[in-house]
Amino acid sequence: MSDPERGDEGSDPTRIRSIAVHREDVANALEATLRTDRRVVLRVTPPYAGRMRARIHAVEGVPEVDADGSGGPIHVDPADLVADPPPYPEVDETAAAFPDADVETRRERHAEAVEDWRAAVREAVGGSVEIPIGGAAKEPEEGTEESGVHEVDVVALG
8 A cells, every 4th residue: 555645765776775685596597597498597686775685587478667666676787786797617618627527526616616606606795886866866866977877785684
C-alpha cells in the first residue's frame, strides 16, 4: 500500500546509499553469465531505502522496468561488483597446463582451478558501483557523476 503523503519516495533509486550482496551470489552470477547463454544479475527491487539487499536473479524476456526507465527493479552486472575479475579458467587451458595427465587428473585440476577462481572473485567483491536511474527519478544529487547513474557503496556479506 502506498502512502499519499510520502509520494514516490519508495521508487526513487537515488535514495539508495549502499547495497549488500552475498559473495557467493556474486560468484554464482558471474560464473553463470560467463559459462552459459543466460544473463544472471544481482537485482535490487523497490521500494528503495538507504540500505538495500541485492539478490541473484536470472533475467529472462523483457526488462522489468517501466517505459520511462523507472519503477522497476535495478539489475547490477556481477562483474561490476568485483574489482578486477580474474579470467575464468577454460577446460582447454587447464588441460594444456597438464598435457601428460590422465583424464581424471585433468578434471580434478580444472575443478581446483575453478574453485580458485571462485575464491578470488568472492575475495574481490566490494567497493562501489554505479546503478542506473530512470527518467522519472529526481535530478542527480551531489556526488552523482552523471544524470543516468547513481553511485552506491557495495557491502559484501559472507
